[in-house]
Amino acid sequence: MSESLAKKIVLTGGGSxxxxxxxxxxxxxLKKAGFDIYYIGSYSGIEKKLxxxxxxxxxxxxxxxxxxYFDPKNFSDPFRVLKGFTEALTLLKKIKPDIVFSKGGFVSxxxxxxxxxxxIPYIVHESDMTPGLANKLSMTxxxxxxxxxxxxxxxxxxDKAVLTGTPIRDELGMGSREAGKKLCGFTDDKPVLMVIGGSLGAQSVNETVRFALPRLLPNFNVVHICGKEKMDNLKLSVPGYKQFEYVKNELKDIxxxxxxxVSRAGANSICELLALRKPNILIPLSTKSSRGDQMLNARxxxxxxxxxxxxxxxxxEDILVETIEDLYENREQFIENMHRSSLHSATDTIVDIIVEEMNK
Known part of the structure; x- marks a missing residue:
């Protein structure tokens, strides 16, 4: 495809x-569909690194x-947003995309x-049950x-809403159970409980899981992705319990x-669990430390x-152990329910929408 005929898309989104x-x-x-892809994010946010x-x-x-809410930065940030708008105008005039796809965050x-x-036509994706402020400002x-x-x-x-689900990286479904067991040093046939609390970890979940280990380890191997600087060095050699601060390439095997x-209830995390058909317990962040979106997602x-x-x-500890035992006993019913969901082809659905809207 020549450069003059190539379809161009700008992806945007960031902050987390x-x-x-x-x-x-x-x-x-998008590459398979013939798009040249460009990304607009912040100068140094996590999106640039990813x-x-x-x-x-x-x-x-x-x-x-x-x-x-009140914050001294409320007086300076509007000028940064205005500067970002001017810069985005310049970039879009230069790139000349056929369409823009926004995943949200204030940079979008x-x-x-x-x-x-x-x-330039644009499409917005909202992950949580209730739209965040950035997407509310973008939807018009x-x-x-x-x-x-x-x-x-x-x-x-x-006339605009489409139930699509969230695109999930294909490689997450390409892992090996044997590679995961080797990575964790699990040598028996006990079922595996995975605990993941997000990139920063979840201190209350981490602590409760560790208190419950004497009751869990007779029946489960436990792999615990506990977050940066959240390792418990006193439990590094406990048989059947493997900790990681963070996992990247090996996540598919785990x-x-x-x-x-067992997981927090961020929208992308739970959509990954749905796509992989993993029976799960969600422990959402409370409204004390979030806007309450995880609680709505979980429910x-x-x-x-x-x-x-x-x-x-x-x-x-008691509630956690009892709920884990209940989930494992009834896991096949949860897997069956997830198989019946219509939200397993989000990537293809969204690419089809992008192509359709671009060609209108």
């Missing part, structure tokens, strides 16, 4: 890994957070607003708004090995029969 990894999952399918492995032109713009707002001014001119949860559809314009999973998955849920404020 959750606003980037779905874009990364789309990259192979995208650099994919040989995609990356452009940074100024960004500021739009807050609903100047990009989609600039696309609107230049009459969007051609389509993709979402993960049936409940979200009623909160979006009916997923392949896991029979059941939706519970209602659909994909997950069991433990409220973080009620978490203790």
């Amino acid at each position: 890994a959750g606003h980037v990894t779905p874009n990364i999952a789309l990259i192979p399918a 995208i650099e492995d994919y040989n995609i032109p990356y452009f940074g713009i100024a960004t500021g957070k739009l807050r609903r 707002v100047p990009v989609v607003r600039a696309a609107g001014v230049l009459h 001119g969007a051609r389509k708004i993709c979402c993960n949860f049936p409940e979200t559809m009623s909160l979006l314009p009916a 997923f392949a090995m896991a029979d059941i999973v 939706s998955f519970e209602k659909q029969g994909f997950s069991l849920v433990i409220d973080n404020d009620e978490l203790d």
